[in-house]
Amino acid sequence: MVKRFSFLFIVFILIVSVMAGCSSQAGNGTTTGKNSTKDTLTIGIPDAPVYMDPQIQATLASYRVTTQIFDRLVALDDDMKIVPALADSWEVENETTTVFHLHKGVKFHNGEEMKAEDVKFSLERAIASAGVNYNYLIIKDIIIVDDYTIKIVTKQPFNALLYRLSLDAAAIISKKAATSDKDFNKHPIGAGPYKFVSWDLGGDVVLEAFPDYYKGEPKIKKLIFKHIPEAINRSIGLETGEIDLAYDLAITDLDKVKKNKNLKLEEVTSTTVNYLGFNTKKPNLDDVRVRKAIAYALNTKDIIDIVFNGTATPAHNTMLPPSLSGSVPDTIKYDYNLDKAKSLLAEAGHPNGFKTTLWVPDTQVLKSAAEVVQGQLSKIGIDVEIKLMQSGTFYSSTGKGEHDLFFMTKTSIDPDSMLRAIYHSEAFGLSGNRSFWATKEVDAMLDKASQTTDPDEAKKLYAEVQKIVADQVPVIPIAIEHLNAGMQSKVNGFGLYPGKTHYIYGTHFGK
Amino acid sequence: MHKFILRRLAMLIPVLLGVSFIVFSIMDLTPGDPVEMYLGDNYTPEAHAEMTKELGLDKPFIVRYLSYIGNAVQGDFGISYSTKQPVLDEILARFPNTLVLAIAALIFAIVVGIILGTISAAKQNSIFDSMSTFTALIGVSMPNFWFGLMLIIIFAAGLGWFPSSEFSGVKSLVLPAIALGTNSLAIITRMTRSSLLETIRQDYVRTARAKGLKEYKVIIKHALRNAMIPIITISGLQFGFLISGAVVIETVFSWPGIGRLLVEAIQLKDTPIVLSLVLIKAGMFTVINLGTDIMYAFFDPRIRAQYKAKRV
Numbered sequence: 001m002v003k004r005f006s007f008l009f010i011v012f013i014l015i016v017s018v019m020a021g022c023s024s025q026a027g028n029g030t031t032t033g034k035n036s037t038k039d040t041l042t043i044g045i046p047d048a049p050v051y052m053d054p055q056i057q058a059t060l061a062s063y064r065v066t067t068q069i070f071d072r073l074v075a076l077d078d079d080m081k082i083v084p085a086l087a088d089s090w091e092v093e094n095e096t097t098t099v100f101h102l103h104k105g106v107k108f109h110n111g112e113e114m115k116a117e118d119v120k121f122s123l124e125r126a127i128a129s130a131g132v133n134y135n136y137l138i139i140k141d142i143i144i145v146d147d148y149t150i151k152i153v154t155k156q157p158f159n160a161l162l163y164r165l166s167l168d169a170a171a172i173i174s175k176k177a178a179t180s181d182k183d184f185n186k187h188p189i190g191a192g193p194y195k196f197v198s199w200d201l202g203g204d205v206v207l208e209a210f211p212d213y214y215k216g217e218p219k220i221k222k223l224i225f226k227h228i229p230e231a232i233n234r235s236i237g238l239e240t241g242e243i244d245l246a247y248d249l250a251i252t253d254l255d256k257v258k259k260n261k262n263l264k265l266e267e268v269t270s271t272t273v274n275y276l277g278f279n280t281k282k283p284n285l286d287d288v289r290v291r292k293a294i295a296y297a298l299n300t301k302d303i304i305d306i307v308f309n310g311t312a313t314p315a316h317n318t319m320l321p322p323s324l325s326g327s328v329p330d331t332i333k334y335d336y337n338l339d340k341a342k343s344l345l346a347e348a349g350h351p352n353g354f355k356t357t358l359w360v361p362d363t364q365v366l367k368s369a370a371e372v373v374q375g376q377l378s379k380i381g382i383d384v385e386i387k388l389m390q391s392g393t394f395y396s397s398t399g400k401g402e403h404d405l406f407f408m409t410k411t412s413i414d415p416d417s418m419l420r421a422i423y424h425s426e427a428f429g430l431s432g433n434r435s436f437w438a439t440k441e442v443d444a445m446l447d448k449a450s451q452t453t454d455p456d457e458a459k460k461l462y463a464e465v466q467k468i469v470a471d472q473v474p475v476i477p478i479a480i481e482h483l484n485a486g487m488q489s490k491v492n493g494f495g496l497y498p499g500k501t502h503y504i505y506g507t508h509f510g511k
Numbered sequence: 512m513h514k515f516i517l518r519r520l521a522m523l524i525p526v527l528l529g530v531s532f533i534v535f536s537i538m539d540l541t542p543g544d545p546v547e548m549y550l551g552d553n554y555t556p557e558a559h560a561e562m563t564k565e566l567g568l569d570k571p572f573i574v575r576y577l578s579y580i581g582n583a584v585q586g587d588f589g590i591s592y593s594t595k596q597p598v599l600d601e602i603l604a605r606f607p608n609t610l611v612l613a614i615a616a617l618i619f620a621i622v623v624g625i626i627l628g629t630i631s632a633a634k635q636n637s638i639f640d641s642m643s644t645f646t647a648l649i650g651v652s653m654p655n656f657w658f659g660l661m662l663i664i665i666f667a668a669g670l671g672w673f674p675s676s677e678f679s680g681v682k683s684l685v686l687p688a689i690a691l692g693t694n695s696l697a698i699i700t701r702m703t704r705s706s707l708l709e710t711i712r713q714d715y716v717r718t719a720r721a722k723g724l725k726e727y728k729v730i731i732k733h734a735l736r737n738a739m740i741p742i743i744t745i746s747g748l749q750f751g752f753l754i755s756g757a758v759v760i761e762t763v764f765s766w767p768g769i770g771r772l773l774v775e776a777i778q779l780k781d782t783p784i785v786l787s788l789v790l791i792k793a794g795m796f797t798v799i800n801l802g803t804d805i806m807y808a809f810f811d812p813r814i815r816a817q818y819k820a821k822r823v
Contacts, residue, residue: 044676048775050593050594051594051595056595130557130558130561130562131558133558185595200604200767203678203767226676226765227765227767228676228765229762229765229771230676230762230763230765232660232663233663233675233676233763233764233765234676236663236664236667236668236675236676237675237676239668240667240668240671240674240675242674242675242676242677243676390541390778390780391778393541395544395547396544396547430547430559
């Protein structure tokens with residue numbers, strides 16, 4: 001007996017000592033607050049980053065970290081306007097060539113100076129990487145003029161180039177670091193405001209301020225990205241002070257954060273559009289009258305109130321969110337009107353409705369949206385069966401066109417990538433056009449809009465496209481999500497970026 | 512005895528083969544494209560074809576299965592689809608975290624479980640006994656993720672005694688260990704109670720009482736000691752459950768262990784990680800079972816004698 005208890009005692013001592021080891025390790029610097037001059041910002045993120053190398057795969061979770069490490073040639077500000085970054089200025093030489101003038105004296109985290117060679121290397125590396133090159137295959141050539149001047153030549157005239165160059169995959173990386181023996185994914189070197197410090201598998205990512213950042217040293221000296229998968233734990237973490245900033249709080253927790261004196265909430269309309277789509281290759285759904293009937297039968301306001309607790313912006317019959325240039329709301333309106341919906345259905349030969357399926361990825365928001373749609377369509381006799389599935393399954397099976405109705409989201413920062421993915425015939429299937437609807441006319445207009453160097457002409461073409469697709473309704477844009485971040489009230493200067501990869505530089509504690 | 516252990520260890524092979532085949536088939540049959548997970552949202556068809564080939568997904572099912580098994584036997588569990596890191600590194604980096612959590616939960620369950628079980632057996636049919644029966648019933652029936660959330664809301668958000676999603680030090684271990692261990696605690700409490708009630712009625716306990724020993728000495732020295740064997744057995748089995756049961760609790764408490772890794776890997780359809788984790792868990796479960804069987808023989812001379820007599 002005594003022996004057995006002493007055995008248990010030894011086990012207990014062992015565990016305590018193991019944990020003491022853990023705690024002293026984590027105690028080094030990761031203490032959240034309480035020290036007099038606070039300069040560490042702990043950020044609760046919903047998904048774990050996967051790569052520190054931004055050119056392996058385009059994933060939001062990774063980019064939320066790497067966007068602090070790597071700057072690009074140009075950037076988008078919080079209002080989605082292009083602003084200079086590593087390139088001070090640029091001019092269009094001819095319709096396929098843009099010349100960029102690099103900022104002089106920019107240092108990478110390894111102390112090397114950024115030159116045109118690094119830019120060429122970085123962009124060519126992105127073009128060579130299957131996981132991110134989708135947006136860059138349009139680039140034909142990158143020509144070094146001198147150390148601080150570089151020309152980018154596209155295969156065709158292409159006016160969304162600057163947007164593409166602002167994306168995280170177009171990160172400018174140190175050629176020397178990326179060509180050394182060290183695994184770049186474990187030792188990422190960029191020219192951004194924060195240097196990479198450590199990233200344990202399954203653990204926190206730690207970054208520290210880069211003193212030689214070309215826009216000035218960041219005020220917050222250390223960033224800790226903490227993976228907290230449950231939304232409720234992120235808001236509790238804010239309440240207990242364990243974290244200073246939390247991304248993507250649950251809609252149901254927002255009021256609680258707003259009412260807490262020590263906390264504050266920031267919200268912004270994102271560029272993520274929730275939409276209901278039709279597989280126009282399926283019987284019934286190939287009839288535009290049926291699609292219009294469904295559009296009239298949907299009550300957007302109810303969907304927003306029920307699914308998003310009122311915190312979403314109606315999409316107003318266009319896939320382009322208001323923050324994107326060229327957005328034209330309500331070219332055609334489908335205000336909630338059951339009589340009109342029923343008569344359109346009758347006209348199409350379904351006076352008593354029909355049976356169909358609605359495919360949706362298994363996430364809280366999309367699932368409840370599907371349920372509301374199901375309820376609303378039952379009022380015009382359409383009997384909807386919801387097919388809930390894992391995201392991966394959803395993307396591949398809808399990509400193959402196995403579905404009838406589908407509900408999903410699309411995020412974009414420029415009109416071309418949004419409209420092309422949803423309506424162009426070249427994007428059929430996995431690339432984004434899951435309604436399999438396209439016309440030569442729209443294809444041609446989208447191509448022309450992306451090639452013209454005249455912004456007004458592009459806007460006119462996009463307006464025309466929005467009108468045609470609003471009339472043909474291959475998809476019904478429903479709501480634009482709001483992004484949120486909760487933070488301690490002493491955190492200031494943080495700007496929510498509608499594109500979701502929030503930039504910490506500029507954030508500080510106190511006034 | 513050695514033969515017995517060897518035979519039981521040999522049984523591991525068909526078990527692991529069966530488990531791996533089932534999991535491999537399920538992962539293969541569920542729709543969803545791992546290549547898409549690998550490449551992200553946007554990619555060209557050429558990139559998709561190339562990656563399919565690189566991951567060996569263009570080969571028939573049985574070829575892929577056999578090559579996985581062949582590599583796994585040599586300790587190569589493949590490369591994670593989602594992170595491109597060796598699967599073994601991914602798992603080994605997180606396994607100690609799960610182990611610490613499971614051990615802490617087990618200690619909590621054993622210590623509290625034996626104390627509660629002993630008191631309720633010694634004071635059978637008292638209010639305390641009913642209360643402990645009731646608590647045990649709740650402990651067994653309550654879903655642990657819900658209990659975990661309640662603990663977080665009360666003790667982290669409300670009272671601020673413990674962190675809600677820290678991963679450092681003993682303090683951060685308290686809530687997840689309680690949430691994870693409560694189910695086992697309930698089982699151990701019930702087992703202690705019934706086993707002790709059985710031994711309390713034995714002649715030698717009556718003898719001890721007749722000698723004039725104090726009641727607590729009778730219970731602890733004479734009765735509990737003899738009642739320990741089934742308790743040890745059940746505790747060993749619980750350990751296996753705790754390591755595999757940490758899946759949900761780890762997600763609730765943001766605990767970076769293999770349970771959370773498994774949840775994330777399933778969502779990403781990261782077959783190499785899912786398969787290896789399930790294999791490791793199945794293997795551990797079998798070994799722990801074997802361990803408790805051996806312990807049983809070790810603690811109970813009658814069973815040991817049986818093995819010797821049969822010369823197994």
